[in-house]
Amino acid sequence: MIKILHLSDIHMGSGFTHGRINPETGLNTRLEDFVSTLSRCIDRAIAEPVDLVIFGGDAFPDATPPPYVQEAFASQFRRLVDADIPTVLLVGNHDQHSQGQGGASLCIYRTLGVPGFIVGDSLTTHFIQTRNGAVQIVTLPWLTRSTLMTRQDTEGMSMSEVNQLLTDKLRVVIEGEVRRLNPDIPTILLAHLMADNATLGAERYLAVGKGFTLPLSLLTRDCFDYVALGHVHKHQNLNKQNNPPVIYPGSIERVDFSEEKEDKGYVMVELERGHVDWEFCPLPVRTFRTIELDVSKAEDPQAAILKAISKHNIEDAVIRLIYKLRSEQLDLIESAILHQALSTAHTYTIHPELISQLARPRVPELSASSSIDPMEALKTYLNNRQDLQEISAKMLEAAHNLLSVDAENWLEVTESDNSPQVSNSSPAIAIDTQLKLL
Numbered sequence: 001m002i003k004i005l006h007l008s009d010i011h012m013g014s015g016f017t018h019g020r021i022n023p024e025t026g027l028n029t030r031l032e033d034f035v036s037t038l039s040r041c042i043d044r045a046i047a048e049p050v051d052l053v054i055f056g057g058d059a060f061p062d063a064t065p066p067p068y069v070q071e072a073f074a075s076q077f078r079r080l081v082d083a084d085i086p087t088v089l090l091v092g093n094h095d096q097h098s099q100g101q102g103g104a105s106l107c108i109y110r111t112l113g114v115p116g117f118i119v120g121d122s123l124t125t126h127f128i129q130t131r132n133g134a135v136q137i138v139t140l141p142w143l144t145r146s147t148l149m150t151r152q153d154t155e156g157m158s159m160s161e162v163n164q165l166l167t168d169k170l171r172v173v174i175e176g177e178v179r180r181l182n183p184d185i186p187t188i189l190l191a192h193l194m195a196d197n198a199t200l201g202a203e204r205y206l207a208v209g210k211g212f213t214l215p216l217s218l219l220t221r222d223c224f225d226y227v228a229l230g231h232v233h234k235h236q237n238l239n240k241q242n243n244p245p246v247i248y249p250g251s252i253e254r255v256d257f258s259e260e261k262e263d264k265g266y267v268m269v270e271l272e273r274g275h276v277d278w279e280f281c282p283l284p285v286r287t288f289r290t291i292e293l294d295v296s297k298a299e300d301p302q303a304a305i306l307k308a309i310s311k312h313n314i315e316d317a318v319i320r321l322i323y324k325l326r327s328e329q330l331d332l333i334e335s336a337i338l339h340q341a342l343s344t345a346h347t348y349t350i351h352p353e354l355i356s357q358l359a360r361p362r363v364p365e366l367s368a369s370s371s372i373d374p375m376e377a378l379k380t381y382l383n384n385r386q387d388l389q390e391i392s393a394k395m396l397e398a399a400h401n402l403l404s405v406d407a408e409n410w411l412e413v414t415e416s417d418n419s420p421q422v423s424n425s426s427p428a429i430a431i432d433t434q435l436k437l438l
């Protein structure tokens with residue numbers, strides 16, 4: 001039996017806006033969070049010890065992370081080298097560089113010849129001899145348009161046609177790999193992809209371009225004992241029959257608020273040919289909490305907000321406070337008191353959202369279907385605007401002038417008037433509004 005730790009979507013160096021600078025280290029606290037979470041995964045791998053670690057891709061937010069982030073990542077994986085645990089690093093979409101062939105942030109591990117490390121940046125099969133026997137791993141990195149297709153192949157095709165062509169070509173290439181597999185050795189497919197029934201999380205927004213979606217049937221093949229995926233940040237098994245399990249371990253830390261409610265962790269796998277056991281192992285990661293409320297009807301909006309905050313344990317959490325209020329309530333909120341109430345949070349943001357106090361009533365007589373002359377339309381509109389009653393006569397007069405004389409004459413007319421604000425600007429606004437209603 002071979003023991004494996006499967007983790008994915010580390011995204012080290014992302015989410016800095018949710019952290020702050022640690023004055024002792026000078027580092028963003030979210031980098032420190034990600035490093036300590038990754039170190040827990042590596043701790044477990046070494047403590048077991050596992051026979052193999054497989055990483056499902058997306059090491060960093062992009063292919064050119066700053067050196068101190070690369071070093072933080074490398075210093076954790078380095079511990080696996082010291083512990084003599086073979087490791088496969090698969091290339092995800094965030095690891096690929098758009099320039100050059102096969103350039104990826106993880107290729108440095110191959111270039112340096114790091115003992116026991118394999119970089120999965122192409123579709124191929126790796127035979128790995130572990131302490132508890134051999135395992136074969138088919139690596140399938142993130143596919144781009146140019147992976148299996150030329151520009152000529154896809155010219156004039158829609159995105160879904162390109163997706164179909166890629167799926168067809170991939171099916172053939174995977175078949176080629178499958179036929180070369182040794183049927184007596186346990187086998188893993190390690191892939192960074194979007195499968196067609198995966199429940200989405202933040203990765204939807206993180207992806208730079210629209211990626212491909214591959215059918216689950218491409219993955220659930222008898223020859224694979226375990227399908228190890230990366231890309232989707234929410235942990236899930238896509239194959240309820242579990243033959244084989246098709247597992248996204250999810251990201252190890254919350255990348256943003258879209259992952260607020262998700263458990264984060266890694267997967268421990270016990271593998272032999274024809275049989276596999278797996279278990280999701282949650283990690284104690286920093287809490288993200290959205291506190292959202294509508295205080296527009298509250299007499300004391302500030303008290304309502306403070307009460308909502310007090311219902312949550314915000315200590316050391318990343319907090320997002322969203323409250324809806326009316327503009328005339330703004331003076332009832334003392335922001336210093338909200339800041340004080342949130343001060344035990346790790347970091348927080350406050351988002352007041354103004355709601356318009358008067359939803360504009362529909363004017364029933366005015367609709368796109370009935371034709372009405374502009375003066376009648378304006379009359380109807382003014383009849384529905386109590387607040388404009390005082391100036392409605394002047395507005396009608398101005399509108400009449402506006403419609404009956406050319407602009408120059410109208411200006412002359414209004415300039416002779418004693419109330420230029422009304423006759424000079426309001427009619428134009430009123431008519432504009434009226435046109436919108438139509």
Ligand SMILES: [Mn+2]
Nearest residue numbers: 058092093231
């Ligand atoms: Mn990804």
